[in-house]
Amino acid sequence: MTEGYDVIADVYDKLNADIDYKAWADFAEKAFDRFLEKRPEIVLDLACGTGSMTVELAKRGYDMIGVDGSEQMLSVASERAYVNFGEDDEYRLPILYLLQDMRSFELYGTVGAVLCCLDSVNYLTGEGDLDKCFAAVHNYLDPDGIFLFDVNTPHKFKNIYGDNAYILEDEIEGSAVYCGWQNSFDEKTGICDFYLTLFSEGEDGKYIREEEHQRERMYSMEEIRKALEKNGFECLGAFSDYSFSEAEEKDERWYIAARAIK
């Protein structure tokens, strides 16, 4: 069984087709207007995955850096950076992709904003990982730069993931993909293991079976706020949705904004 995102990279976008990255990007831009004095020039998409958000913001005129720890996810992201204008006119968006760990990444300089979307922060599962990541983000943010991220909430881990199982199905370029998804959640440690079994239809109609294990960790609002403060951030707010409604316990996802104090 593969660990992380390597097996799922090719089908990740299809399985996440319902995610509205444009709405997340609109939220990010509204947060820039609300919390920054001027629009950031360089933005880091941390744990950028297949680059959906990175590309969306690059199209909106930001100089983008994407960091991710999975070579396969970055390979999909890299393909996506090419935009076609007409049949023969191909243009590569100005995106720098770096294969690095979000707990210890290094950039060439500081950036005006860091985003970390789609519960990537929950992938920090080891003791002290949240601190390491927040410290690295702080290190590479301009003074007063903004850090925006979302997390799966304790409510989601306890009541929605739990020990539940699902089947997701989709079709990719005419070939069927089925994903069996089994969760195992330990409320004491806050660790949730996801066991994924993918069946992808090959050109000859035969199915290939692959397995992947992923792990997330539940963080309470208090843990997040403490880690932000400890690593030099002022928490600007925790929100339920893209319209800045105040976060509530029953939410499945929280959107958090923090400012780097330097």
Ligand SMILES: C[S@@+](CC[C@H](N)C(=O)[O-])C[C@H]1O[C@@H](n2cnc3c(N)ncnc32)[C@H](O)[C@@H]1O
């Ligand atoms: C749920 S995906 C989100 C991807 C992307 N942000 C999006 O919105 O589609 C989580 C991503 O976190 C990355 N990841 C997990 N742990 C990581 C680590 N320690 N360092 C860097 N990337 C990591 C995975 O490779 C994966 O691409």
